[in-house]
Amino acid sequence: MFWDKKIETLKPDELRELQLKRLKKTLHQVQHVAFYRNLLSEAGIKKSSIKSLEDIRKIPFTKKQDLRNGYPFGFFAVPLKQVVRIHTTSGTTGKPTVVGYTRNDLDTWSDLIARNMTMVGITQDDVFQNMVNYGMFTGGLGFHYGAEKIGMTVIPSATGNTKRQIEMIDDFGVTTIHCTPSYAMHLSEVAEEMKTSLDSLKTGLFGAEAWSESTRKALENRLGITAYDSYGMSELFGPGVAFECQERDGLHIWHDCYLVEIIDPKTGEPVSDGERGELVVTPLAKEAMPLLRYRTGDVTMLMEDGCLCRRGKKIARITGRSDDMLVIRGINVFPSQIEHVLLKIPEVGNQFMVYIDRINHLDEMTVEVEINRDYFSGELADLARLQKKVVKELRDSLELRTTVKLVEPGSLPRFEGKSKRVIDRREVI
The missing domain is CATH 3.40.50.12780 (ANL, N-terminal domain)
Structure with missing residues (x-):
């Protein structure tokens, strides 16, 4: 052949x-x-x-x-x-x-x-x-x-x-x-x-x-x-x-x-x-x-x-x-890309965590990001609009669908040394 x-x-x-x-x-x-x-x-x-x-x-x-x-x-x-x-x-x-x-x-x-x-x-x-x-x-x-x-x-x-x-x-x-x-x-x-x-x-x-x-x-x-x-x-x-x-x-x-x-x-x-x-x-x-x-x-x-x-x-x-490159559904993603997108959105803070899971054999990425204290009102309508905004910005930059969870200011872990912002919970398939 x-x-x-x-x-x-x-x-x-x-x-x-x-x-x-x-x-x-x-x-x-x-x-x-x-x-x-x-x-x-x-x-x-x-x-x-x-x-x-x-x-x-x-x-x-x-x-x-x-x-x-x-x-x-x-x-x-x-x-x-x-x-x-x-x-x-x-x-x-x-x-x-x-x-x-x-x-x-x-x-x-x-x-x-x-x-x-x-x-x-x-x-x-x-x-x-x-x-x-x-x-x-x-x-x-x-x-x-x-x-x-x-x-x-x-x-x-x-x-x-x-x-x-x-x-x-x-x-x-x-x-x-x-x-x-x-x-x-x-x-x-x-x-x-x-x-x-x-x-x-x-x-x-x-x-x-x-x-x-x-x-x-x-x-x-x-x-x-x-x-x-x-x-x-x-x-x-x-x-x-x-x-x-x-x-x-x-x-x-x-x-x-x-x-x-x-x-x-x-x-x-x-x-x-x-x-x-x-x-x-x-x-x-x-x-x-x-x-x-x-x-x-x-x-x-x-x-x-x-x-x-x-x-x-x-x-x-x-x-x-x-x-530190991630491969998600065949697309290459770097944590620094995610950080770059989030830092451009004033309503969210600079603390985030990324979780990668395999659900029904497909890779799924969830981004947890803290809301900026100056914008934290607690109003559900405001939170829904912000969540949609973050999802859109990530999709436009990464060309990848993500799930975004907004969390309260100060709720995500802080790191004294090198930060570990990505938790990959997939097993090699």
Whole structure:
């Protein structure tokens, strides 16, 4: 099951040669970005400094905060007229991280998605229902264009309206779905209530949140599918960076397009294969927004070679984050984003708590926030208006539905040291 057998089965020496060639090209491309010109100059790194793949460790890391500081187009390496699409990811404050794509970038990205889907046996004969967020986030359009490249029949159903989603699966004979695993579990329960067995389904592609083997087995039993794990992030194109093959024991990362390191998140030093750490990625085939040694914040490990499909080392399933980012229904949220929104509302105070629960297999976020003493009247009508205002402001900023509870001034806990404002009561599904 190969989309591009030659590139997917390169021998180790040939792969390293290609990686080094593309790394040097990326080093040339980043010279168009002021941040990298300064970074490399301060580190004393010239093009001639990188003679082997191991020399990449001479280059300082790129962090998410660097991208935020470059808002909006500070990391673009091509003129804006060559950027044919822009996506954004969540930022810690009011401004998102901006990601740009040239036409070649979009073609490369959709090609990676096509590799992933072909690797698990999906063909142009399949009918694909894409039940993830379209728009500024990359999950929807990435898989959409990859599936169309294969020649599949694509249904861009996006999120929500679960009963209608189920009707489309039955009516259109859908064979393959893509969504978060928690939404797939919810889908299975609603299907049971509707007394439909979704007989046409064969394959489920799931990602954007951590999930376990027990959830895989439950989804396969409930939906009658084979379930595969997917990994990606917008800064690295989007989904499609890594994917399970039919062995379903770790995810293949496309080494011709990504140079991968696993580091100790505290020291920045490399760790051994089989040892968990933070995933650091240098994309090797990006034009509009090349990156060097990007710290993803995702915790995983490199697995030993030995997969029967000969696609190189795999990464293990993502098990967590090395920072404070939350993933809620596939959307990235930082506590500082919530704080930024609340501080702009004079009627509420600066003390808040966030609770994350999983209810009926779906993530739910509740924000408790103190009312500002100067505005605390106790009138129910005033409280109702304020609650609606806070809900709207959070929804507009996070693009996520939240429950807001207003509490009396002084009622939330205070912290002498580092505050712990988020209580995540979910278990890994």
